[in-house]
Amino acid sequence: MQEIVSAIDVGTTKVCALMAAVTHDSLGGMALQLLGAGEASSRGIRRGVVMNVTEATDAIAAAVEACEHDAGQPMSSAYVGIAGSHISALTSQGMSPIGSGSIGNMEMHRALEAAQAIVLPQNQDVIHTIARSWTVDGQAHIFQPLGMTALRLEVDAHIVTGSRTAMSNLVQCVATNGIDVDELVLEPLASNKAVLTPDERKMGVAVVDIGGGTTDIAVFIDDALCYTAILDVGGHHLTNDVAIGLHAPFETAEDLKRRFGHAVPERVAEDETVWATVFGEKSERSFSRQFICQILAARLEEICELVHENLKKSGYRNKLPAGIVLTGGSSLLPGISELGRDMFTLPVRVGSPSSRLPITGLSRALQSPTYATSVGLLLWGLHDDGFSIHRRFEVEPAMVHSGEWVGQATRWFKNLLPG
Numbered sequence: 414m415q416e417i418v419s420a421i422d423v424g425t426t427k428v429c430a431l432m433a434a435v436t437h438d439s440l441g442g443m444a445l446q447l448l449g450a451g452e453a454s455s456r457g458i459r460r461g462v463v464m465n466v467t468e469a470t471d472a473i474a475a476a477v478e479a480c481e482h483d484a485g486q487p488m489s490s491a492y493v494g495i496a497g498s499h500i501s502a503l504t505s506q507g508m509s510p511i512g513s514g515s516i517g518n519m520e521m522h523r524a525l526e527a528a529q530a531i532v533l534p535q536n537q538d539v540i541h542t543i544a545r546s547w548t549v550d551g552q553a554h555i556f557q558p559l560g561m562t563a564l565r566l567e568v569d570a571h572i573v574t575g576s577r578t579a580m581s582n583l584v585q586c587v588a589t590n591g592i593d594v595d596e597l598v599l600e601p602l603a604s605n606k607a608v609l610t611p612d613e614r615k616m617g618v619a620v621v622d623i624g625g626g627t628t629d630i631a632v633f634i635d636d637a638l639c640y641t642a643i644l645d646v647g648g649h650h651l652t653n654d655v656a657i658g659l660h661a662p663f664e665t666a667e668d669l670k671r672r673f674g675h676a677v678p679e680r681v682a683e684d685e686t687v688w689a690t691v692f693g694e695k696s697e698r699s700f701s702r703q704f705i706c707q708i709l710a711a712r713l714e715e716i717c718e719l720v721h722e723n724l725k726k727s728g729y730r731n732k733l734p735a736g737i738v739l740t741g742g743s744s745l746l747p748g749i750s751e752l753g754r755d756m757f758t759l760p761v762r763v764g765s766p767s768s769r770l771p772i773t774g775l776s777r778a779l780q781s782p783t784y785a786t787s788v789g790l791l792l793w794g795l796h797d798d799g800f801s802i803h804r805r806f807e808v809e810p811a812m813v814h815s816g817e818w819v820g821q822a823t824r825w826f827k828n829l830l831p832g
């Protein structure tokens with residue numbers, strides 16, 4: 414039977430659903446063949462979090478239906494992205510004695526479980542427990558301890574937690590559409606898979622996904638996830654600033670931003686004007702394009718400053734030789750890399766899902782930073798991201814139908830071996 418991987422990215426601006434078939438080459442390597450893609454405008458989502466279950470459920474249904482239609486088959490389960498300022502991350506250590514003398518899956522699993530034994534604030538739950546590095550009999554910085562002979566195994570793990578309510582609501586919206594959630598995946602953990610090169614992840618890099626409602630940060634050094642953060646700011650703020658600055662409706666401001674926006678106002682001719690309808694006037698008025706770009710640049714500088722402060726506080730700002738990779742829909746704004754280089758004094762590039770990824774059938778339209786999370790979720794479903802424990806949600810169908818579902822979750826341990 415054909416093995417299928419599906420992804421649903423429930424963003425603040427759009428919901429995107431993708432479906433792919435797993436393919437195997439003669440050397441045992443795995444890849445994906447895209448079968449279908451569907452998109453719908455987002456509703457009921459604010460800053461990455463479900464605010465209206467009915468609206469969000471309908472938006473997901475529309476995207477999934479379009480994807481199923483494109484693929485010619487139904488979607489039964491999916492990897493679902495999660496973001497929002499309720500997400501926190503911390504580092505924790507765990508230990509496991511080695512019974513049989515050599516380290517097996519079981520011992521690694523136990524060490525990760527021990528790392529998970531932390532006191533969480535009320536209503537917070539663990540989403541991911543990801544090994545950063547291992548210590549074998551006191552020898553630190555081991556990346557692959559499997560099969561080593563030892564007495565004691567310790568792990569340094571990155572633990573991502575989120576609000577139980579936010580997770581439950583998101584799972585409910587997906588489950589009500591008859592789709593099981595394979596895993597909830599922190600969005601920057603997915604998007605990095607679509608836009609970073611192995612060299613960048615090895616050297617040290619931060620992926621910054623500027624979406625509509627949130628800006629997600631993930632730092633990778635030595636191929637390991639070191640830091641994650643979700644900021645409550647995104648492209649909607651840019652549009653809102655233009656709307657306020659011009660006294661124009663949000664849709665008009667969004668259109669102006671996309672058509673005439675630039676992150677570096679000096680790159681736009683001083684005398685260039687654009688026309689738009691504003692509140693209280695019947696006919697269109699002209700505006701300086703540079704003025705619009707100045708509004709956008711001011712907010713973008715603020716976003717970059719927030720990211721910069723965050724990276725400094727995390728202690729990783731000076732450990733990023735490969736710099737910053739910007740992605741998400743807002744990184745489509747021309748000049749954003751230039752602005753980023755000025756603000757971060759680091760190499761900055763815009764990252765899109767590209768044809769070098771192990772996915773065939775990725776259309777030009779999907780090779781855009783807007784789809785980094787959706788494509789990354791598919792890739793997450795293809796590989797295990799190293800040694801990790803992720804949370805799988807199982808919903809009793811009866812509960813969904815009776816509307817009494819309150820987010821029961823059971824832990825599911827993914828195969829500890831990568832690939």
Ligand SMILES: Nc1ncnc2c1ncn2[C@@H]1O[C@H](COP(=O)(O)OP(=O)(O)OP(=O)(O)O)[C@@H](O)[C@H]1O
Binds near residue numbers: 455626628647652744
């Ligand atoms: N060409 C463009 N120029 C500037 N901004 C753009 C362009 N195209 C899209 N955007 C902006 O990108 C944002 C949407 O990005 P994206 O699709 O990555 O967000 P999302 O995944 O829906 O939201 P989030 O991840 O924050 O929940 C919107 O604010 C939109 O205005």
Ligand SMILES: [Mg+2]
Binds near residue numbers: 422424425786
């Ligand atoms: Mg997004």
